Amino acid sequence: MPEVIIVGGGPAGLAAAYHLERAGIASLVLEESERHGGRALTRRVHSEPVNLGAMFVYRDTPAERLAKELGVELRPFEPETLGIHTGDRTVVSRDNGALIDALPLPAESKASLAGFFERAAETYYEHTESGRLSAAAAALNEVSAQEQLEGLSEDVREILVAAIRGGSVARPAELSAAYALRYFASYLVHEQHNRAVAAAGIETIPDELARRLEHSTIRTGLSVERVSLLDDGEWLVEGGGERHRARHVVLAVPAPRIPALVELPEWKLDALARIKTPGSTVLGVVADVRNAVHPTVTGRAGDERLGYDDWSFVITPGRPFDAVINPQPHRGSGTAQFVCYGNVSGYVPEANRPGSGVLEAWVEEFLAVAPGLRGRILGAEIKSWEHCFSLLTPERHAALSDIQRPVEGTLHFAGDYSSETAGTHGAYAEGQRVADAIIETFG
Known part of the structure; x- marks a missing residue:
């Protein structure tokens, strides 16, 4: 026994x-x-390990300590860009101001979004130390992230809700403001010190x-x-x-x-x-990104040379997935993987049935976000989870x-x-x- x-x-x-x-x-x-x-869960896609559930190992957590104890190789996640897909246009930039300027939004919405980004960055730096939540963040545990979105226009809220769900699974009303910092605001500030990926998945x-x-x-x-x-x-x-x-x-x-x-x-x-433990669906795509320059230029010096390999976190409101994450940006290997987190879609049981057509439909949705990768997809897998992440x-x-x-x-x-x-x-x-x-x- x-x-x-x-x-x-x-x-x-x-x-x-x-x-x-x-x-x-x-x-x-x-x-x-x-x-x-x-x-x-890790699947081999075109011989690459692609995560179709959990993605990151967070620094200074029991998960990181355990991975090191077990001899699991970790590589830092070092984003340098942020992207937004809206109005059938994808804009990616190293500079948030240039990113917002290039979006197909009214001037008032751009100003509102820029103000939110600025406030979110200030709050992030006030409540973190080297990418980790500080003791000061405990005061935000009882506050909903929804309160930060009050008074914003619908087009701006749509972008921010997708960003928050893409990073955390939760709707803003379901997420404490403290963890909105870890799972959302960290992407806005291109945080270099709080996430790592397991090299082999x-x-x-x-x-x-x-x-x-x-x-x-x-x-x-x-x-x-x-x-x-x-x-x-x-x-x-x-x-x-x-x-x-x-x-x-x-x-x-x-x-x-x-x-x-x-x-x-x-x-x-x-x-x-x-x-609350809602479902989620995850699409993993591996693409040939050699000489594939992203078509949208923000006007900031150097952004005209951005390639799909430079993507890190792209917010995708209006698609069946909330965000696209490249877990190893600018790695320079000639291929890149893009993991699309469909928290907005929840649990889609048909996605787990080969031949259902869900995989192909989602790949088309991804290509609407990354049109320059049409004809360059080397492989794709999809997985749907009935119970994904406890909010x-x-x-x-x-x-x-x-x-x-x-x-x-x-x-x-x-x-x-x-x-x-x-x-x-x-x-x-x-x-x-x-x-x-x-x-x-x-x-």
């Missing part, structure tokens, strides 16, 4: 198993899909975690149907015709799925109800202590949904937090 059963083989579940095993505690990890790693982190489990077991393709507390204080985990018992159980699945698995007290149900809402932040608190002292909760941040970096931190709590009970 395993000492701990972990339901969910994503970043949180694998991190918990890894830290438990290092303390001499074996676990059984049950994952319903045919692969471990959850949203840390984000999936290498969970792969390395799994590889180092010598005494624990990972079972894929097994869907847990019920978790029940027995009279002797142990937990019974049932699914796929199997029954397993353990003293401790870790629920490392998306928060919306938890109430259907186990009977919970009202205080825990109330806490879980504060969590960093003020409501979730207020309920965090109850979200994290175990039930009966032995039913634990770990995932991006229970983290102070979110995403895979939050999930890795939660895996360690829960493992540490279990280790304490073993004396």
Whole structure:
């Protein structure tokens, strides 16, 4: 009988198993899909590792420390440009003022957008240190990012909503102002110090975690149907015709799925109800960018030489994706990858079915943003997630202590949904937090 059963083989579940095993505690990890790693998914597209879920490893987080401990090579994300696609025109520039001047917007809207960018940059620098949120940012946890958009014209709001959703999944009303700095404003200021990418793909982190489990077991393709507390204080985990018992159980699945698995007290149900975990669809494209100069020139000296390889973060309101990210800008290899985050589209199950036509339709949408790459697409993949990212809402932040608190002292909760941040970096931190709590009970 395993000492701990972990339901969910994503970043949180694998991190918990890894830290438990290092303390001499074996676990059984049950994952319903045919692969471990959850949203840390990397596909090979034209021989390149393209991330179709989580993208970045944030600096000075448990995720970065874990990646380094596991020997995963990280490369810095060093953006030098910002882009906006609006009115069927894509403008990319190294200078935000020149970018706004070249947009097909009325003068009043340009002034409004420029003012917002200036205020956002000031707030960013006031609440960060070397790209990391400072202690001062805590004051913004209870404030919605929506408040910053009040009074703006519709065309400007459309751009900013797409930018915020592209960086964070959340609508402005669903995101705290503190994390709008990390997931949105950092792109505006071309932050060079807060993100990195795994050279061989984000999936290498969970792969390395799994590889180092010598005494624990990972079972894929097994869907847990019920978790029940027995009279002797142990937990019974049932699914796929199997029954397993353990003293401790870790629920490392998306928060919306938890109430259907186990009977919970009202205080825990109330806490879980504060969590929003919407779906998202991600398109990854690899293109030949040799001598492919972006056609829109902003007029700033040097921008006339910008190529598609120089793209970093392009905001795309009105498209099925909110933003296009080039995770390794200006790398000079002759190819570049563009990851299109369709948080506005949510979960599109047809996207996961080959031959549905969704992939081809989204590639056409991408080419409307990057017309100079027509005939240069070397490969593309698409993936849709039913539960993508637990939004960093003020409501979730207020309920965090109850979200994290175990039930009966032995039913634990770990995932991006229970983290102070979110995403895979939050999930890795939660895996360690829960493992540490279990280790304490073993004396």
